[in-house]
Structures are given as structure tokens and as C-alpha cells.
Amino acid sequence: MTQWWTLGIKAVNGGLFVVLFSLIAETLKPKRFAGLFSAAPSVALANLIVVIVAKGHGDAIANNRGMVIGALAFSLSCLAGVVAVRRYRALAGSSLLMATWLVVALPGYAVFLR
Numbered sequence: 001m002t003q004w005w006t007l008g009i010k011a012v013n014g015g016l017f018v019v020l021f022s023l024i025a026e027t028l029k030p031k032r033f034a035g036l037f038s039a040a041p042s043v044a045l046a047n048l049i050v051v052i053v054a055k056g057h058g059d060a061i062a063n064n065r066g067m068v069i070g071a072l073a074f075s076l077s078c079l080a081g082v083v084a085v086r087r088y089r090a091l092a093g094s095s096l097l098m099a100t101w102l103v104v105a106l107p108g109y110a111v112f113l114r
Contacts, residue, residue: 010050017042065112071107 021042044067052060077100085093086099 004055006050009054010047011052013046014043017046062113066109069108069112070105073101073108076104077101 005083048060048063049065071089078102080099081093087093088096
């Protein structure tokens with residue numbers, strides 16, 4: 001399967017999963033939980049399905065590890081960002097947030113995705 005076909009299938013499949021997850025989110029009460037079913041999880045699942053079909057389980061495992069590392073780094077940087085933005089205001093706090101993500105994600109990628 002060529003790279004262009006794989007990208008096209010990922011785009012269509014991702015769109016279908018986004019619609020499905022947003023329908024699930026619409027049925028949730030209270031609405032603040034609807035964000036759990038936003039685009040990121042649905043696109044990740046859709047892309048993992050395409051990677052499994054196109055490239056096999058080995059590449060899908062590597063993609064999954066990358067997603068988990070990125071999600072952990074994102075969660076920790078958000079926690080640091082809440083404190084940083086309150087303390088240092090928007091620009092400096094956001095810069096600290098990005099630095100926190102890099103400090104957590106880059107070593108994680110280096111260790112787990114060799």
C-alpha cells in the first residue's frame with residue numbers, strides 16, 4: 001500500500017471515528033465529560049487500525065508507545081502549566097509548560113522508542 005493511500009485512509013477513518021465519538025459524547029451527562037471523547041482518542045484509534053492493517057503490529061506497538069509517552073508528558077506539563085500560568089502569567093507560564101513537555105517527552109521517546 002502506498003504512502004498516499006495510507007494517509008487517505010487514515011484521514012477518512014479518523015473522520016468517521018470523530019463522528020462516532022462525538023455522537024457518544026452528545027449522550028453523556030454532564031456535558032463536561034464529553035471532552036473525554038473528543039477528537040484525539042478517536043483519531044488515535046483510527047490511525048492505529050490503519051497502521052495495523054498497512055504495516056503490521058510492530059509499527060502499531062511503536063505508535064502506541066509514542067502516544068502513551070506523549071499523553072503522559074502532556075498531562076504532567078498541564079499540571080505544571082496551571083501553576084506556572086497563575087504564577088508567571090500567560091507568556092512565561094506557557095513557555096515553562098512547553099519546556100516541561102520537552103523535558104518529559106524527549107527522554108521518554110529516547111528510552112522507549114529506540
